[in-house]
Amino acid sequence: MFKKILVANRGEIALRVIRTCQEMGIACVAVYSDADRKALHTLCADQAIYLGVSEPAKSYLDIEKIIATAKNADADAIHPGYGFLSENAGLARRCEQEGLVFIGPPSRVIQDLGDKTIARKIMRDGGVPIIPGMGCAESLLEILTDEAGRIGYPVLVKAAAGGGGKGMRVVHEENELADACRQAAGEAAAAFGNGEIYLEKYLKRSRHIEFQILADSLGNIVHLLERECSIQRRHQKVIEETPSTVVTPDLRTAMGQSAVDAARASGYVNAGTVEFLLDEDGKYYFLEVNTRLQVEHPITEMITGIDIVQQQIRIAAGEPLGFTQADVKGRGHAIECRIYGEDPENGFMPSPGKITYLQEPSGPGIRNDCGIYSGFDVPVEYDPILSKLIVWAADRNHAIARMKNALSKYVILGIKTPVAFLMDVLASEPFQEGKTYTDFITTHFEGWRQKTDEADLAVLAYIIDEIARPRSPQAHITGTTGPATPWQTIGNWRL
Amino acid sequence: MDYRLRIDNTDFPVEVEVNEDLQLNVMIGEKKYIVDYTVISDFCIHMAVDNGIRSGNINAFTAYGAYGKNVVINGRSYMVQDIDSLAQAVRKGRQPNLPNEITPPMPAVVVSIPVSIGDLVNKGQAVIVVSAMKMETTLCAPFDGTVVRINAGINDKVVPGQILVEIEKDG
The missing domain is CATH 3.30.700.30 (Glycoprotein, Type 4 Pilin)
Incomplete structure (x- = not known):
């Protein structure tokens, strides 16, 4: 087993990995940029090493810096978390060359599955159902137009190197195709350095269902059941749950087998996620493989009792899986809400800034993977995820009730968060009935505004705060830099 | 009270x-x-x-x-x-909450400034692009006019209220 692991990430996911390392008795090294000198992962690891300026390209995305830091620190392995370099075949390859273990699949697998057209070919050859569409990328508009006609509108323009919704356009009619292709290619070139696009059939009213897989280096592959992640904004997941309300035992067996087939066809090793779209007729299609730990992995951990990060580390160290498919049993229901620093009343715009006060929910069946604390300044440079709130309960209704209650106890002062929005989504009829399609938010919550029926209570709290703790009017307006001094917070007293 | x-x-x-x-x-x-x-x-x-x-x-x-x-x-x-x-x-001049000012909606980093001093710009034309938490926002000219000052550089950290580009109205 490894003696020391470098965690090449930041925020809540770095902390998540650090926790398991510490439980396994493995020393862990955090890396940090200027903006993260006081970040929780920097403070909580056994050792923290400075990488560089805040700009990601010069810190968390700098492969050579990460490699050199790992070697200097005498680490045996690198865990990339999610985002940043986690799906970068270059980092995996450099690890292979330098005798470091990359905790993830081999570089060749990352490269193959990272190109969507190659991934589609591997899956088709491996007997995994794929969405009808093109077999390779294309730039000529005449050919794209012909292909779109053959596939049938609506079609989806996708970036071959895509991810996170970038370089994607839905096209309903032929006259929109040229513009959509040009925009998607431009966006893909800017985001991934690769402007290649192709077309797929666009599936209306579909659900996003994914299967967690684990594959060891000896060829043993299991899946850890499904996750439904249909509640999305800007093609990014917001709420995930397991089990899905529409996956029957038979469908679960079939999709799970396809996920295992997908892993086998691509020569997969380590933890990964096979994503599918499920249409209204119960037919499912391969979407992509995420060759890394997913943000939403905790819901699977909650129902299976398996620590996925620990499995990743064991597999990377060459150990065999200690269990078989028959041992994997889901128990109860788990839901995750992603708490981003963003404003749901304003198009989910980012809301970085200082957390003046934080109170996390707790209680039976509640887990909060959190990367912030009172006084922490949420940097503008990185992904807006602050924490992942996860609940487990015996069934879906109890899980929803538990999540709603946990959200209502979650206090984050200083920046905007979607807590109230998430409460309304969970309380809504379509969510409670399990009518969760990928267009859920645009269909039911476009232009959402917070309810104001308790605004009078906020007025009362304001008044009491003024009377009990008067501050200088100056501080009211400009109290954004640094913590309040005792002279601001001591309140009203007489000598 | x-x-x-x-x-x-x-x-x-x-x-x-x-x-x-x-x-x-x-x-x-x-x-x-x-x-x-x-x-x-x-x-x-x-x-x-x-x-x-x-x-x-x-x-x-x-x-x-x-x-x-x-x-x-x-x-x-x-x-x-x-x-x-x-x-x-x-x-007192704090918190200028005027829609005619070109100021970022949240703390952000300047990504690009596609205009120069002296440029004539049309209403709605992009004058500066900022990025916060991996999301880019383009700030546009609120009216037709001439760029008279640019108060930020690429990679500068900027905050709401800070006027990034000043435009003098035509006429």
């Missing part, structure tokens, strides 16, 4: 009477409230509210922010502003 408070474009005229120690009689508009309170910490207030219709215990969390007082109750977050001190702030 009287207050004029605003939450999200709704104004609340408030009259407060200190009834006894740690108890207030409050009129919000026409509605009467009797409130017993305990200050729990710098950020937390416990209230027992009775207004005839609704009564119960409430935990409220408060902190000052850039735009007013942030209050969180039962998972919902409110920005409560004092209309009088707001007016004062604008008079």
Whole structure:
């Protein structure tokens, strides 16, 4: 087993990995940029090493810096978390060359599955159902137009190197195709350095269902059941749950087998996620493989009792899986809400800034993977995820009730968060009935505004705060830099 | 004591009477409230509210922010502003809340500035692009005019209220 692991990430996911390392008795090294000198992962690891300026390209995305830091620190392995370099075949390859273990699949697998057209070919050859569409990328508009006609509108323009919704356009009619292709290619070139696009059939009213897989280096592959992640904004997941309300035992067996087939066809090793779209007729299609730990992995951990990060580390160290498919049993229901620093009343715009006060929910069946604390300044440079709130309960209704209650106890002062929005989504009829399609938010919550029926209570709290703790009017307006001094917070007293 | 408070474009005229120690009689508009309170910490207030219709215990969390007082109750977050001190702030030149200014909507980093001093720009034309938390926002010219000043450089950290590009109106 490894003696020391470098965690090449930041925020809540770095902390998540650090926790398991510490439980396994493995020393862990955090890396940090200027903006993260006081970040929780920097403070909580056994050792923290400075990488560089805040700009990601010069810190968390700098492969050579990460490699050199790992070697200097005498680490045996690198865990990339999610985002940043986690799906970068270059980092995996450099690890292979330098005798470091990359905790993830081999570089060749990352490269193959990272190109969507190659991934589609591997899956088709491996007997995994794929969405009808093109077999390779294309730039000529005449050919794209012909292909779109053959596939049938609506079609989806996708970036071959895509991810996170970038370089994607839905096209309903032929006259929109040229513009959509040009925009998607431009966006893909800017985001991934690769402007290649192709077309797929666009599936209306579909659900996003994914299967967690684990594959060891000896060829043993299991899946850890499904996750439904249909509640999305800007093609990014917001709420995930397991089990899905529409996956029957038979469908679960079939999709799970396809996920295992997908892993086998691509020569997969380590933890990964096979994503599918499920249409209204119960037919499912391969979407992509995420060759890394997913943000939403905790819901699977909650129902299976398996620590996925620990499995990743064991597999990377060459150990065999200690269990078989028959041992994997889901128990109860788990839901995750992603708490981003963003404003749901304003198009989910980012809301970085200082957390003046934080109170996390707790209680039976509640887990909060959190990367912030009172006084922490949420940097503008990185992904807006602050924490992942996860609940487990015996069934879906109890899980929803538990999540709603946990959200209502979650206090984050200083920046905007979607807590109230998430409460309304969970309380809504379509969510409670399990009518969760990928267009859920645009269909039911476009232009959402917070309810104001308790605004009078906020007025009362304001008044009491003024009377009990008067501050200088100056501080009211400009109290954004640094913590309040005792002279601001001591309140009203007489000598 | 009287207050004029605003939450999200709704104004609340408030009259407060200190009834006894740690108890207030409050009129919000026409509605009467009797409130017993305990200050729990710098950020937390416990209230027992009775207004005839609704009564119960409430935990409220408060902190000052850039735009007013942030209050969180039962998972919902409110920005409560004092209309009088707001007016004062604008008079003193803080927080220019004018739509004609080119200022970022949130703390951000400047990504590109596609205009130069002296350029003629049309209303709606992109003049500066900022990025926050991996999301880019393009700020556009609010009217036709000429770029007279650029107050930020690429990779600069900028905050709301800071005027990034100044444009002189045509005519």
